[in-house]
Amino acid sequence: MTILIDNHSGVPIYDQIFTQIKSQIISGSLPEGEPLPSIRSLAKDLRISVITTKRAYDELEAAGFIYTLPGKGSFVSPRNTQLIREENLREIELHMAEIRRLAAQCGLSAQELREMYHILEDET
Numbered sequence: 660m661t662i663l664i665d666n667h668s669g670v671p672i673y674d675q676i677f678t679q680i681k682s683q684i685i686s687g688s689l690p691e692g693e694p695l696p697s698i699r700s701l702a703k704d705l706r707i708s709v710i711t712t713k714r715a716y717d718e719l720e721a722a723g724f725i726y727t728l729p730g731k732g733s734f735v736s737p738r739n740t741q742l743i744r745e746e747n748l749r750e751i752e753l754h755m756a757e758i759r760r761l762a763a764q765c766g767l768s769a770q771e772l773r774e775m776y777h778i779l780e781d782e783t
Contacts, residue, residue, distance in 0.1 A: 660689060665703055667774065672707055676715035684724050684735055684742055695725060695733040 662679050664672055683689040694727055695716070696704065702712040717732055719725045723742050727733045 662701075662705060663708065671716040672705075673718070675712045675717045676701075676705075676712065680715070680719055681722070681724055681746070685746060687733050691735055691737050693735040697732055721771070 660680070660683060662676055664675055666672075668675070670678075680689065680695070689695075694699070698712045698716055699709055705712070716725065716727070720727060720733070723731050723739055724736055726736050758772065766768040767775075
């Protein structure tokens with residue numbers, strides 16, 4: 660598992676950890692049942708507070724991406740296809756909002772956007 664912290668991004672460190680682990684779970688690079696590093700071990704490796712790492716793990720557990728067994732550690736939850744689908748839909752909605760914003764700046768109509776999408780769709 661690889662986690663890169665960017666201290667200059669403005670994004671809270673716990674959120675960077677949460678997002679990167681979540682992405683690795685969704686992509687399958689962290690498979691179901693995979694043990695995660697202990698909270699202390701990850702904090703030490705990243706040179707951050709244990710509290711920050713715990714918050715990221717707590718958020719991942721609350722979102723259903725990991726589960727914790729007392730005394731054994733944290734593990735990747737079984738793949739919940741509905742949860743993954745919802746996460747992907749949310750990501751698509753964010754991209755679509757950005758596309759709408761850029762299209763408005765360029766003066767593109769909804770019809771022109773649809774045409775662009777169909778051209779891209781035909782290329783694949």
